[in-house]
Amino acid sequence: MTTAKKFIILISMMFIMFSSFTAMAKEYTAKGTVNEIKSESKKLTISHGPVKGLMGAMKMDFKVAYPEMLSDVNIGNTIKFTLDEDKKGNLTITDLEIIENSEKVMAE
Ligand SMILES: [Cu+2]
Numbered sequence: 001m002t003t004a005k006k007f008i009i010l011i012s013m014m015f016i017m018f019s020s021f022t023a024m025a026k027e028y029t030a031k032g033t034v035n036e037i038k039s040e041s042k043k044l045t046i047s048h049g050p051v052k053g054l055m056g057a058m059k060m061d062f063k064v065a066y067p068e069m070l071s072d073v074n075i076g077n078t079i080k081f082t083l084d085e086d087k088k089g090n091l092t093i094t095d096l097e098i099i100e101n102s103e104k105v106m107a108e
Contacts, residue, residue: 026085028054031099034077035059042067044093051083065094073098 032048038061047059062083064070073079073096082095 025087027094028052028083028085029080030083031078031080034073034075034079037070037073037075039067039070042070044070044073046079046081054083054085062091062093064096065092069093069096072096 030051032046036045043061078099084092084094
């Protein structure tokens with residue numbers, strides 16, 4: 001086998017591996033208001049706005065990736081957060097930031 005052929009096969013394999021990897025985890029960005037901080041279960045109850053491609057506006061619990069994230073927020077804070085969806089459809093907040101000027105995020 002020529003070096004060029006080996007190289008093409010290697011590139012193809014890398015591409016296949018990369019595409020299956022990106023297909024495993026999906027990421028979404030959402031906005032919401034913190035209703036409750038559940039330290040024991042590492043969850044935040046959030047009234048969130050519509051999440052494009054995932055779900056409409058509702059109030060629900062989200063698990064946070066790191067427990068420290070729970071102390072970054074206060075009840076009533078409006079936050080912008082990143083949701084990670086794994087293969088099984090489990091959602092985890094992997095990043096969040098408090099939005100200074102709290103705007104209405106729930107569709108009314
Ligand atoms: Cu929801």
